[in-house]
Amino acid sequence: MSNSHNQESSYLDYKGRFKGIFAWIFSTDHKRIALLYLYSIATFFIVGALLGLAMKLELIAPGKTIMEAKTYNGVFTLHGITMIFLIVIPGLPAVFGNFLLPIMIGAKDVSFPRLNLLSWWVYIFGAAVAISSQFLGNGPPDTGWTFYAPYSFRTTTNMLPAVLGAFILGFSSILTGLNFIVTIHRMRAPGMSWLKMPLFPWALYGTAWIQLLATPIVGITLLMIVAERTLHIGFFDPTLGGDPVLYQHLFWIYSHPAVYIMILPAMGVISEILPTFARKPIFGYKAIVVSTLLIAFIGYFVWGHHMFTAGMSGTAQFAFSFLTFLVAIPSAIKVFNWIATLYKGSIQLKTPFYWAVSFLFVFMIGGLSGLVLGSLATNVHVHDTAFVVAHFHFIVFGGVGYAFFAALHYWFPKIYGKMYDEGWANTGWVIFFMGFLILYLPMFVLGIMGMPRRYFDYVDEFSRLNIVSSLGAILMIFGLIVIILNLVRSARYGKTAMANPWGGPTLEWQISSPPALENFNEIPVVSKDPYDFSNVKLG
Amino acid sequence: MITSNLSNLARGVDTAFIVILSVIFFFLIGLTVVLIIFILRYRESKNPVASQIHGNNKLEIIWTVIPLLIVMAMFYFGWTGWKPMDSAPPDDAFEIETTARMWKWSFKYPNGKRLDTLVIPAGKPVSLNMNSLDVIHSIYIPAFRLKKDINPGSERNAWFIANTPGIYDLFCTEYCGLEHSSMISSVKVLSADEFESWYADSVSETHIAVKTEVSASSRGKQIVQQLGCNACHSADGTKIVGPSYLGVFGHEVTVIRDGKTVTVTADEDYIRRSILDPNFEIVEGYNKGLMLSYEDLLSDEELDLIVEYIKSLN
Structure with a gap:
């Protein structure tokens, strides 16, 4: 099947109306848009990671190490805004969702290709506005990425552009979500019923609904901040008659589901990779689909666990804690099914598999540590400490980040038509994995010992573990450099990839690498289950 | 971790910690071991042909119901450990007006004495009536497992009993700007007698003119x-x-x-x-x-x- 496509020019070589860079930034091809996102996100990620490294270097010893407190507060704010709003929220859907969703459901593109291009432009515009906060006005914002009121009204720093940037980025997210929902409903290939759809599109479907329904709330909230700061309407600031806790509710009504915007696609990626490398169907396909939808649904009602010390009624505390424990169940079901998928498999030990398995390990730590935060008594002790920072880095960086690297290596041959160098890829993974654990595990202990987060300086008893953590950060960055250099070099000089190098069963492996401009010559007719390995051929 | 008895809140919190951490380590170690065994046993060189298994409904039910029961147990311990933090202070509690403002704490005693550290008697309920003058602060005494946000514009109460004399850290744990990490103070717990004489003596300190x-x-x-x-x-x-x-x-x-x-x-x-x-x-x-x-x-x-x-x- 793949041979017939080889003569046709791939999406990478296609020459359309525009030339040079314009052939990319004005392209409505979902694959080119995916790569636009990949390059923008990779650029921001390098900046965000270096800011993170700067923070860990500052914390390697008590007192001032490499920067002033004011700089540190600006650095952790920018690190948070960049990583959350510019990288992990758009990340997997914008890059791999765009590239793969149409192909995996047997379509030539998304439903609204021009809206898709607009989403990228809105993303770049929002990013530019957010970044301008660093250079204009009274110095970089120092509120943290949460912009808590009333501090965000008191600080003299330039926080409005950062808030407006986040507001604009929200539209990009909403438009992508809308596009994906319509695409999944309307453009599945003939024969692909809902339960024949692969799990990555399923995850994107759950995610898209959260993007569509939850993002407007943060948009409204951020506008209320703008109105309060410029027109002095009292929503959140007690001196104007507002309530600072209201801000926290509105902020987390979006920002907690946003965590599921981040993690659901990551779970989808893992559900694709494990069957391919175990050469057997995913264990409990339906259970994984149902748990995806349950996470997307229950995830709306647990935001209060970010506010257990803020002063809510006992009833609210009870309900939010209870629901938080409930949302742990579908995630646990997924982990059990993933592990069971390996049972009696024939496992190829390749780089994407290593990333997927290390995802399982760090995701278990991230998820299980979340139980400490869901429980009221223990939450109060570790809330706003290094424990929370460790927990969400295990989920967001460990979960989403590992899935992103897994996806990048898994679909690399499909995207570029080249193979990465496996030796370097595995070396990079080992160094990164070690560095990651050394960096974040000590922070759990620091949190239980009582070290608050967002601390520029700390008392001596915390110093030993901070040294370990900072050394882990240096090791991890070193691993990242190896990984990124290997991928960049391989995209150019790598060996030519086959259409199906891993023996994957889903539709993207049945077309050429890289895909032709319109993916399929003829729209395929689907009759098999997505993870049916009976007729899969390598090569 | 061994349960601490440094305050009346500590035991409930630490019991919840022990229950939850036990569950965490049990699952983390158990699942990781299974994962490693599967990878070793079913790698391509050992097991060249994969069995095409699609799932097992009985297992799905088992690993939904059992975790559900376990999380309900954890929820229960979390709830009971937290309840005392939400209760009203007893009538005989020693009241201290606590004021937080950007980067400093201030504690005012009934006799007019004012300090930037918290000095309290052991074994007696202490009730902090807390206000913030500017932004949100959060009082955090790790040893006592006590943490409460103090929102400007509304008073909040936190009460506890410190059991053992000693000096403990007191942090602000809600980011409050430039010097947030310097908004540190300490709690000095004195025995009842020591506190009595300190408190009486402090009267003369407060009325400065004397x-x-x-x-x-x-x-x-x-x-x-x-x-x-x-x-x-x-x-x-x-x-x-x-x-x-x-x-x-x-x-x-x-x-x-x-x-x-x-x-x-x-x-x-x-x-x-x-x-x-x-x-x-x-x-x-x-x-x-x-x-x-x-x-x-x-x-x-x-x-x-x-x-x-x-x-x-x-």
């Missing part, structure tokens, strides 16, 4: 320390958040008043104005809005003593 043998400026220095002014102002000329006290008095200062730059002489009135209405004039090179008025916190007599102290730093 101690005539001490100079006015050194008493002013003491007040400045107790209020925590030194978090933002130095006595040695170092520029922190606000101007240093050193060499200010009697000199010309360039300030911004109503958006205009003017030069004023730092006399006694200027010092008083700077404390009671700090945003009226802002010294050039510093930021507006960071300091709030101390009008309600100082008596006229205390204000005079602070002025004497600043005069002495010339």
Whole structure:
């Protein structure tokens, strides 16, 4: 099947109306848009990671190490805004969702290709506005990425552009979500019923609904901040008659589901990779689909666990804690099914598999540590400490980040038509994995010992573990450099990839690498289950 | 972790910790071991042909129901451990007015004594009536497992019993700006007797005028320390958040008043104005809005003593 496509020019070589860079930034091809996102996100990620490294270097010893407190507060704010709003929220859907969703459901593109291009432009515009906060006005914002009121009204720093940037980025997210929902409903290939759809599109479907329904709330909230700061309407600031806790509710009504915007696609990626490398169907396909939808649904009602010390009624505390424990169940079901998928498999030990398995390990730590935060008594002790920072880095960086690297290596041959160098890829993974654990595990202990987060300086008893953590950060960055250099070099000089190098069963492996401009010559007719390995051929 | 008995809240919290951490380590170790065994046993070289298994409904039910029961148990321990933190303080609790403002704590006792550290008796309920003057702060005493946000504009109560004399850390754990990580204080727990004599003795310290043998400026220095002014102002000329006290008095200062730059002489009135209405004039090179008025916190007599102290730093 793949041979017939080889003569046709791939999406990478296609020459359309525009030339040079314009052939990319004005392209409505979902694959080119995916790569636009990949390059923008990779650029921001390098900046965000270096800011993170700067923070860990500052914390390697008590007192001032490499920067002033004011700089540190600006650095952790920018690190948070960049990583959350510019990288992990758009990340997997914008890059791999765009590239793969149409192909995996047997379509030539998304439903609204021009809206898709607009989403990228809105993303770049929002990013530019957010970044301008660093250079204009009274110095970089120092509120943290949460912009808590009333501090965000008191600080003299330039926080409005950062808030407006986040507001604009929200539209990009909403438009992508809308596009994906319509695409999944309307453009599945003939024969692909809902339960024949692969799990990555399923995850994107759950995610898209959260993007569509939850993002407007943060948009409204951020506008209320703008109105309060410029027109002095009292929503959140007690001196104007507002309530600072209201801000926290509105902020987390979006920002907690946003965590599921981040993690659901990551779970989808893992559900694709494990069957391919175990050469057997995913264990409990339906259970994984149902748990995806349950996470997307229950995830709306647990935001209060970010506010257990803020002063809510006992009833609210009870309900939010209870629901938080409930949302742990579908995630646990997924982990059990993933592990069971390996049972009696024939496992190829390749780089994407290593990333997927290390995802399982760090995701278990991230998820299980979340139980400490869901429980009221223990939450109060570790809330706003290094424990929370460790927990969400295990989920967001460990979960989403590992899935992103897994996806990048898994679909690399499909995207570029080249193979990465496996030796370097595995070396990079080992160094990164070690560095990651050394960096974040000590922070759990620091949190239980009582070290608050967002601390520029700390008392001596915390110093030993901070040294370990900072050394882990240096090791991890070193691993990242190896990984990124290997991928960049391989995209150019790598060996030519086959259409199906891993023996994957889903539709993207049945077309050429890289895909032709319109993916399929003829729209395929689907009759098999997505993870049916009976007729899969390598090569 | 062994349950701590340092406060009445600690045991409930630590029990929940032990239950939850046990579950965490059981699942983490168990699942990781299974994962590693599967990878070793079913790798391609050992098991060249995969069995095409699609799932097992019985297993799905088992691993839904059992975790559901376990999380309900964890929820229960979390709830019961937290309940005491939400209860009203007992009637005989020793009440302390607690004020948080950007980067300092202030604790005021019923007899008028005011400190920037919290001194309390062991074994007796202590009730903190907490207010914030500017942004959200959060009182955190890790050893006592106590943490509560203090939102400006509404009073909050936290009560507890400290069991063992000693000195413990007290942090602010809600990010509150530039010097957030310096908003640290400590809790000094004294035995009931020690506390009794400290508290009685402190009466004479508070009514400053009684101690005539001490100079006015050194008493002013003491007040400045107790209020925590030194978090933002130095006595040695170092520029922190606000101007240093050193060499200010009697000199010309360039300030911004109503958006205009003017030069004023730092006399006694200027010092008083700077404390009671700090945003009226802002010294050039510093930021507006960071300091709030101390009008309600100082008596006229205390204000005079602070002025004497600043005069002495010339």
